[in-house]
Amino acid sequence: MMNSIPNVPPPINEPVLSYAPGTPERALLKETYARMHGEEIEIPLIIGGREVRTGNTEVQVSPHEHGHVLARYHKAGAAEVRQAIDAANKAWKDWSNWPWEDRLAVFQRAADLLATRYRPVLNAATMLGQSKTAHQAEIDSACELIDFLRFNTHFAQKLYSEQPFSGPGMWNRLDHRPLEGFVYAVTPFNFTAIAGNLPTAPAMLGNVALWKPAATAVYSGWYIMQILMEAGLPPGVINFLPGDPGPMTETILGDRSLAGIHFTGSTSVFQMIWRQVGERIDQYRTYPRLVGETGGKDFIVAHASADPAALATAIVRGGYEYQGQKCSAASRVYVPQSLWPQVRELTLGMMETIRVGDVSDYRNFMGAVIDRKAYDKITGYIKHAHAADDVEVIAGGTYDDSVGYFIQPTLVQVQDSAYQLMCEEVFGPVVSLYPYPDAEWEQTLQIVDQTSPYALTGAVFSNDRAALLQADRALRNAAGNFYVNDKPTGAVVGQQPFGGARGSGTNDKAGSILNLVRWISPRTIKETFAPARSYEYPFLAEK
Template sequence: MGKGFYEVPVAVNEPVKDYAPGSPERKAVLEAYKELYNANIDVPMYINGQEVRTGDTATMSPPHEHQHSLGTYHRATQANVQSAIDGALEARKAWSQMPWEQRAGIFLRAAELIAGPYRAKINAATMLAQSKTIYQAEIDSACELIDFLRFNVQFMTEIYAEQPESTSGAWNRLEYRPLEGFIYAITPFNFTAIAGNLPASAALMGNVVLWKPSDSQIFSAKVIIDVFREAGVPDGVINVVYGDPVMITNTVLESPDFSGLHFTGSTHVFKSLWKQIGENIFKYKTYPRIVGETGGKDFIVAHKSANSKQVSTAISRGAFEFQGQKCSAASRCYIPQSLWPAVKEEVIADVKSFKIGSPEDMSNFITAVIHEGSFDKLASYIDAAKADADAEIIVGGNYDKSKGYFIEPTVIVTSNPKYTTMCTELFGPVVTIFVYEDDAWEETLHLVDETGEYALTGAVFSEDRYALDQAVKILENAAGNFYINDKPTGAVVGQQPFGGARGSGTNDKAGSKLNLYRWISPRMVKETFVSPTDYRYPFLG
């Protein structure tokens, strides 16, 4: 068989379709939406290439119409989880030895399947499962997932090309091995792209994976599974289980072959997992890699020189797109006194112009939050703000879960920069604003840095370059993704690698080579061409 140094297709970001009225993509996604809405599907687990049904089922419903059933999914037993682990380890024998170009071909094919025949279906499934507007679904489940798959293949080849220097007498080479064991991928509800990328990025590097999607995202995760299977991911390489997260996690973390955690979710859960891994450390054959992207309390801070309309638009988009259910969503803002009247008027006008309802109606900018637990938590914070003396709701503040989990986009203004909603991650369409004196710019920057446990994203608006420079320096550790004159959401694969530190995660930057390095264990090979035959060195005389 011929060999070569293969060049993969140059990765480019997938163009975002606009879904304008009358466009073919709009027609296709609405047809897919209606078909999936009425399909009432049964979702099995996927273990060692087999569809596994336990009969212990739970119902899937759209957050914007929670009485409607989209179908059911099957929950794992402990035996199912152990079977998935055993199957993954067996699959590793062949998968870890497969030539890299064959692995690349599988995931490049997956990208093209999503870009083409699966595009309408995966977008419609995301609209239904996570109550995303078509635009939010398109940039997530289609474009970002395609980008992850394409760019990760390119990043893999760049990593493999990184080799040490050699001499005429010895050839030095690095082998980039997969980790010894299996990876546990835990994915969130809010991004279909993250759900696909966490298992796929580890598998691309030759690892085998046990993947547990969020219960609230299984409907769209099913489409990802279908894509991977059609693309040719071999049996056992990515096993998928649903159900009790404590039981599944306990079973996984008891295995001596556990070698890595790829996680996106809450800070509290991630810290608990880290602790559990630490307590089990003497059980493992290798030190597990722990990669996590967790919570955020992301900021917008405006200087007195900023353009008010740019700031207000950043708040309206950054805080309320996808109902604020992005770990990068703007949820605390610091606005100077002189700019506040204009920003206030503009934000109120924006919020009052939002249409709220089902994503099937593409004139709606706001849809439902993910489930009743989220709805109830958000409603409690809104009610508290209505009663607290140091808070005022200037627009929004209503909610209704009779049909769907609808929270009206809400803007709170507080006189207390450490007010609870300035510090606590709410994960919903609620933003809190603190108005500061114009001459307290530096003081306010320190306040931004010292408020809360997170450091994921943040944005600074200013037309004064000295003020911007000051912000960049003081806020050095306040955000892993830092935006100048832009909202703090919308990182693009290959352009803005994503991740934060402090309580926001390990900052291993999904969408870059940095993340893929975590799923390899290099082996250094030195080959000496003519070996010494005498132990004596010249210094011995």
């Protein structure tokens, strides 16, 4: 035992590599992508540090080449879930008592492994399995996940340093204990970084986790698990459990030792989980912590003073990067009629140059949407827009699934601000735009606030400070991440803590200390140095 109070290395956001022609990172990523493309791997469960093969398997394919199988993965059933719960509870007894600096060192090492040797591997896995371009993979599976690992260890030390005042003759302390039980981490397909963060953030604080990756992101999840194990994560701390969500969740929610849920996914699923936990609340050892980031119908609203070029760029980047499959993606846009002709020309000019296709071709700005279900849903919205009155598809509107699930970036102009594409989450490369009368700026702000049940991200464009103040007040509760003269995507760990309220989740701000607070159960310790030796107080004296 060392007599020291160590400091976690100060976090710095991981630099984004360019992958420009001639750079070494481009050559290495292309080589790694080609090698991994030529392999079909088998992915087992990881329970208690052991590989488990159930024989009940599914395949993961490349969305931009859906005939190409990347991996065959084994699926957990109820028996494997119960094994994982037992393994997690067993690991908790030791892991929860590790010195905090030793726990955090595991994740610091994982960050360095990812920043170096595993960087091209996880980026290639994200490109192959989730159809991200090299740039989108770099800012996600490399930089953001590295940042989560490094910044969260820093936030953990800061949290442990939070201690109460002590009066004369006593020493008051806070023991920031992990939760008593296991955390169920349910992760999405669209961000590899989120898949890595949801199980690791609680684990840093001494918790244990059952991790269910999305079926369409098991491939990249497998490599995250390899990084964690190589970094020294003890067996059972995080158990990797691909499988069907319904039966798995039913088994997990029925276990007495469920202590928390860390979730990113659809609003309807999170509400169903919340409801089921509530129905069983008397069965649990403790009240489970429910932390969720769910849907969004993210907006851009422009004032007449807005910069047309900046606004058009925000629409294109915010709406179409990663095929619009970001929970923060710009999905509904409000532009004053006086500005619309210029913004339309600039936006359409940019969209005409966008290439869509295989992400191994670095000239492509967009890849494919994630799977058949997403493709059918998104194209259904486009078909409705083509057929609807008072709606004009002014760009894109075409699609092709013969090789991959490709949808052209689509811009729809509407005359009714309540048209379904202005209200419903699409989660694809479809942006709806409503040109509003310039004189109705304040009324439009009210429409933006009231149109959607979500409140995740939003952006306002204006060079008029008074208008910005109006928008800030009117939209204060309409977005958990609010952007001024910038697209509503691209939150950076440690800089823009991410999360929304209303129908978008519990707003526990991933990428900040606020999220980590949810994964501790503080114990107050009061030590008195000179205890009282009589029950009597001075006021009891007669005179």
